[in-house]
Amino acid sequence: MLYKRYVKKGLKREYTIMKRLSIVKQPALSVINDHLIDYPTPSNLNYMWSFGSLAGLCLMLQIATGIFLAMHYTPHVDLAFLSVEHIMRDVEGGWLLRYMHANGASMFFVVVYMHIFRNLYYGSYSSPRELVWCVGVVILLLMILTAFIGYVLPWGQMSFWGATVITSLASAIPLVGDSIVTWLWGGFSVDNATLNRFYSLHYLLPFIIAGASIVHLAALHQYGSNNPLGTNSSVDKISFYPYFYVKDLIGWVFFAIFFSVFVYFYPNFLGHPDNYIPANPMSTPAHIVPEWYFLWVYAILRSIPNKLGGVAAIALVFIALLALPFINTAQTRSSSFRPIHKKLFWLLVADCVILVWIGLKPVEDPYIFIGQAASVYFFLYFLIFIPFLGKIEQFLINYKNPFNLKNIK
Template sequence: MRLIKQSLFSVVNDHLIAYPTPINIHYAWNFGFIASMCLIIQLITGIFLAMHYTPHVDLAFSSVEHIARDVQYGWLIRYVHSNGASMFFIAVYTHILRGLYFGSYTTPRQLVWVVGVAILFLMMGTAFLGYILPWGQMSLWGATVITSLTTAIPVIGDSIAVWLWGDFSVGNATLNRFFSLHYLLPFVIAALSLIHIALLHEEGSGNPLGIESSVDKISMYPYFILKDFVGLLAFILFFSIFVYYAPNLLGHSDNYIPANPMVTPEHIVPEWYFLPFYAILRSIPHKLGGVVAMILSIIILAALPWIHSTEVRSSRFRPIYKYLFWTWAACCLILGWIGGMPVEDPYIGIGQIASIYYFCYFLVILPFLGKLEKLLIEN
C-alpha cells in the first residue's frame, strides 16, 4: 500500500506539480486542460444518463423525455451532456488551431500530434453514435445517411452496411449496438488522452516562440495550475449560458420529433461540429470520392509533421504563413456554413472551391512554403 501511495505521489509530483513548464506560454495553452475537463464531464454525465436510458426503438425517445421531466435533476444532466459535446469540440478545435498556428506538431512532438488526431477521430465517431441515441427524426435519418455511405465501397459496401445496421435497415439492432459503442469509446478516448499527455511530458511542452528551451522553465504548480483554472472558470461560465439559457440552440428542432421511418426531414444536417467535413463530402458528385475526401480531410492532419517544410515552428516569425493560416481558418468556417445549407447553387460551387483550397493548403502550400520563405530570406 505504501508503494502504491509513493508511486501515486511521484506521478502527481512529476506531472502536475514539479513538471517544468515554459515560462512564456499563454492562455491558448489552456485548451488542452479544458478539453480534458470536458471529457471528464462527459464521462460522468454519460454514466448517469445510461442508468435511465432504454436502447429500444419504441422506448428510446420516451426514456430521454423521462430523464428530462421525471428524474431528479435529469434535465440538468441531459443538457450538460448534450451541450458538453459541443463544448468538448470547441475546446479540441481551438487546441488544434493553436497547435497549427505555433507549429506544435513538428519534431520531436510528432507522435504527440498523431495520437491527438486519433483522439479527434474517435471523438467524432463517439459524437455521431451519441447523436443517434435520442431517436428523434434527425437521429434516425442522420444514422441512415451516414451509415449508407459505406455502400459506396465496391463489392463489400452493401455487406458492411448490413453488418453495421444488424438488419436490412437502421432499426433496433442498430440502436443497441450504437449505444454500446457510445458507452465504450469515451473510455478508449480517456486512455488515449493519458498516452497523449505522457508523450507530451516526455518531450516537454512547446511555447509561442517555437524554440527548444531547457532553461527558461518553472514548475507547473502553482503558476500554471492556477492559470488553467482561471481559463476553466471562464469556459464554465460560457458553457453555463448554453445549459441554462439556450440548451437547444446548438441542436436541431427535428430531433424533438419521434423517429419516423416513413417521413423524411426536409433538410438532413449533422451537428455543427461535423458541418465542414459534411460540406467536403457533398462537394464531390461521386459518392465514393466524397467519402474518401471526407476521411482524408481528417487523416491529412496526422501527416502535418512530415508535410512541414521549414525548421521555423511558430507563425510569429512566418508572416506569409500567418496570413495563409487565417485564410485556411476562414475556409473551414465557410465549409461549416456550406454544410448547413441546401444542396443547390450557389452553395455547391462555393463548397467545391472551399474544399479545393482546404486540400491545397496541406498538399501544395505547406510543403513548398518553407522553401519559398528560405529563398526570400537568402535573397
C-alpha cells in the first residue's frame, strides 16, 4: 500500500531511499548491508580476490556434507570402515555426499593456498592488516588439524598408519611427549578411544574455523581490502554490490565446474588406494604418505634426520608465517613493483611444488638432499629474504636517487 501511494505521487525514488534507511536501522540487516552490499571495495580488484569468498563457500560445503555424513557414520574400530562403505552403497546419495566431502577438503586447500600465495605476492599481510594475516595463519593450522583427523575416520590402512606415525611425533617433546601421545591415543596404541576422540574433534573444529573466519572478515573490513597496486585506495572505492559480487560469482561457476570434474569423473584421484583396505595393525604399508595437501609439511619434517628437530621445524614454519607482517621491511606492498621479490616469490612457489613432490617419494637419495635443499629455501625466504630485502630495495632506491626527499633532513 505504501509503495503504491508513493508511486502515485511520483516519489518512487524517495520510497526506495526510505526503505533502505529503515533496513539500516535493523541491527542484523545493517550488518549484511555494511559488509556485503555497501561495503567499500577498491575499484581495481582482480579475480585473484575471489579466492576469499571461495574459501567461505568451501567451508560451508564441508560443514553441510559433514553433518549429513555424521548421521550414518559409526566411530568404532570394528564398524567405521563398514559404515563408510554403507554410506557409499546403501544410503541414497551417500556416494555423492562422501565424494563431495573428501574432494571438498582438497578443493578447500587449493583455494586457501591460492589465497595465501596471492597475499604473499601483493603484500596483503603488511600493516595495517597484521591481524588479518595472523588469524588466517591460525585458520590454516586449524584446517590442517581438522583434515588430518578427518583422514583417520575411514579407518583404512593409510588412515590407521598415518595416525600412528603423526601422533607419535609428539613423543619427541622432552618431558611431556609420552604423556601427550598417551592422551591423544586414549591408551597405549591407536585404537577405539583414538577414533572416538578424533571423530568428536572433527565435528567440532569446523565450527571453530567458522568462528575464526568471522574474526578474519571483521579484521579485514576494519581497514578494507588491499589492491593489486598496493597503494592507499581509500578514495577510489565502490560498493561491493552489484559490482564485485559478479566477479565472485564467475569464480564460483568456474570452481563448481572444476570441482564437479573430480567428484563425477575422478573421485579417487586425490586419494590413496590403500585407504580402501581395512586398517590392519599387523600389516605396515610399504610407503606411508599423507594427503597431498600435507605433503609440503611432511617433506620438511622428513628433511630433518632428528625427530625433535623435525617437530621443531614444523613449529618454525607456523612461527615464521605468524611473524611475517612484523619482520617485513618493504615499503612497497605489491610485487609488481619489486622485481627482486617477484623472482624470489616464484621460486617459493616452485619450491613448494618440489616439497609436495618430495613428500610422495621414499626416504632415499637423491630425494633426501632435494627435500633438504627445498626446506632450506623455504626458511630462507621467510626468515632472511623478507626481513632484509626491504632494506636492500630502499638502499638501491636511495643509491639511484640520492636527492630522494626522504633523505633530506
